[in-house]
Amino acid sequence: MADTKKTVQLSIDGKNYDYPVIEGSEKEQAFDIGNLRAQTGYITMDNGFANTSTCTSAITFLDGDKGILRYRGYPIEQLAEKSSFLEVAYLLIYGNLPTVAELTTFTKEITKHTLLREDLVKLYDGFPRDAHPMAVLASVVSAMSTFYQDSLNPKDPAQVQESIIRLMAKLPTIAAFAYKTSIGQPRIYPRNDLEYCSNFMNMMFAVPSEPFQVRPEIAEVMNLLLILHADHEQNCSTSTVRMIGSSAANLFASIAGGVCALWGPLHGGANQEVMEMLQTIHNDGGDVDKYVKLAKDKNSTFRLMGFGHRVYKNFDPRAAIIKKACDKVLTTLNVKTPLLDIAKRLEDAALKDPYFIERKLYPNVDFYSGIIYSALNIPVNMFTVMFALGRLPGWISHWKEMNDSGTAKIGRPRQIYTGPTARDYTPLQARK
Numbered sequence: 344m345a346d347t348k349k350t351v352q353l354s355i356d357g358k359n360y361d362y363p364v365i366e367g368s369e370k371e372q373a374f375d376i377g378n379l380r381a382q383t384g385y386i387t388m389d390n391g392f393a394n395t396s397t398c399t400s401a402i403t404f405l406d407g408d409k410g411i412l413r414y415r416g417y418p419i420e421q422l423a424e425k426s427s428f429l430e431v432a433y434l435l436i437y438g439n440l441p442t443v444a445e446l447t448t449f450t451k452e453i454t455k456h457t458l459l460r461e462d463l464v465k466l467y468d469g470f471p472r473d474a475h476p477m478a479v480l481a482s483v484v485s486a487m488s489t490f491y492q493d494s495l496n497p498k499d500p501a502q503v504q505e506s507i508i509r510l511m512a513k514l515p516t517i518a519a520f521a522y523k524t525s526i527g528q529p530r531i532y533p534r535n536d537l538e539y540c541s542n543f544m545n546m547m548f549a550v551p552s553e554p555f556q557v558r559p560e561i562a563e564v565m566n567l568l569l570i571l572h573a574d575h576e577q578n579c580s581t582s583t584v585r586m587i588g589s590s591a592a593n594l595f596a597s598i599a600g601g602v603c604a605l606w607g608p609l610h611g612g613a614n615q616e617v618m619e620m621l622q623t624i625h626n627d628g629g630d631v632d633k634y635v636k637l638a639k640d641k642n643s644t645f646r647l648m649g650f651g652h653r654v655y656k657n658f659d660p661r662a663a664i665i666k667k668a669c670d671k672v673l674t675t676l677n678v679k680t681p682l683l684d685i686a687k688r689l690e691d692a693a694l695k696d697p698y699f700i701e702r703k704l705y706p707n708v709d710f711y712s713g714i715i716y717s718a719l720n721i722p723v724n725m726f727t728v729m730f731a732l733g734r735l736p737g738w739i740s741h742w743k744e745m746n747d748s749g750t751a752k753i754g755r756p757r758q759i760y761t762g763p764t765a766r767d768y769t770p771l772q773a774r775k
């Protein structure tokens with residue numbers, strides 16, 4: 344962050360006030376209004392934080408107009424092509440691509456922590472069978488803070504490191520156990536001879552009664568999807584993780600909050616909604632124009648799920664990579680689905696439509712990811728869980744950056760109160 348010596352002048356009620364301009368390494372500029380209320384009595388109003396930065400961050404850069412996404416300076420296209428998810432996780436969390444020795448140690452540490460404590464596993468039997476796996480994920484992650492009381496102090500780097508490894512190691516196990524429990528199958532314990540994604544797929548789809556082998560193409564595409572979802576700067580769930588962490592809450596509690604925020608259909612839950620929407624269109628005869636029309640109708644609440652993004656107003660670079668991967672994986676696995684054709688026709692129709700053009704609404708990361716997950720046999724209610732597995736290193740890196748900065752303050756926005764002004768208490772019997 345550079346102090347530019349530039350200022351922005353605000354004129355309020357005939358008086359001028361200067362606010363310092365700060366500039367990021369990619370020349371983004373902000374003026375710091377930290378003293379605004381003290382000096383003028385005013386606060387700012389910014390619904391949905393669309394124009395507000397609450398922190399500086401050196402993790403992820405994105406330019407929504409140019410369709411650029413970089414983790415720690417590395418373009419997402421290069422990472423998607425050349426990297427492994429654990430390498431990207433290391434990059435996000437610790438700031439640099441790991442050396443061979445660093446990656447080996449990181450991977451070994453994660454691999455040896457994949458098991459869940461048996462007492463923790465008992466929790467799964469307490470949830471209803473049809474519980475949404477995101478609810479289970481959030482609950483079990485939160486419960487980790489009851490089992491690992493030795494690593495809860497956010498100010499102790501050794502404890503934080505222990506929690507990071509435990510979370511990275513155990514989240515795939517927690518997720519796969521949620522799925523196996525939901526379908527009444529025995530939970531498959533982690534296999535530490537398998538790499539990260541193959542181990543997850545094995546826990547999802549193996550059964551004790553027969554041999555099972557994860558196809559390398561499947562592990563490869565999962566690796567790609569996790570990388571593409573690994574971070575996206577101050578999105579809703581990451582901001583939630585930062586907000587919870589800003590009260591000095593432990594990492595497990597903060598990540599559990601991130602999982603809850605991700606679950607919403609306007610955020611990570613959109614991938615599930617996209618598949619359900621494509622299925623509905625298919626069941627309704629495949630008329631995509633009808634649904635494009637419905638999405639434009641202001642009397643309807645229907646939106647094209649997987650379209651639009653708060654920040655990308657050109658294209659979502661992750662969507663371009665996923666679309667290519669989608670074609671490839673369906674061909675390799677010889678999966679034929681009418682939903683891919685519907686998705687492509689829907690995209691074509693929307694991209695030609697003035698409503699979507701004027702509002703700069705393009706397919707986002709979730710538009711094609713669900714089709715890939717389906718091709719991998721991942722059930723629809725696990726899609727958002729897959730997103731959470733990918734986003735975990737992003738959440739951790741932001742939480743850690745905030746705690747390491749030493750300058751973070753507790754998150755506490757202001758409000759403009761619009762309720763009743765002072766009134767006297769009316770006794771119960773006297774109320775009408």
Ligand code: ACO
Pocket residue numbers: 391608609610611613638639645646647648649650651652653654702704707708709
């Ligand atoms: N379908 C139809 N119209 C849309 C869509 C959509 N998917 N998205 C936005 N619009 C319209 C809005 O109705 C609004 O129109 P108006 O100006 O006539 O009122 C305009 O485009 C701007 O929309 P906002 O909701 O103000 O945009 P915002 O930046 O707040 O929302 C969001 C972004 C939530 C992603 C939105 O585009 C959306 O709901 N998309 C569908 C859900 C989705 O795919 N979410 C995943 C996002 S990516 C992620 O979280 C990983």
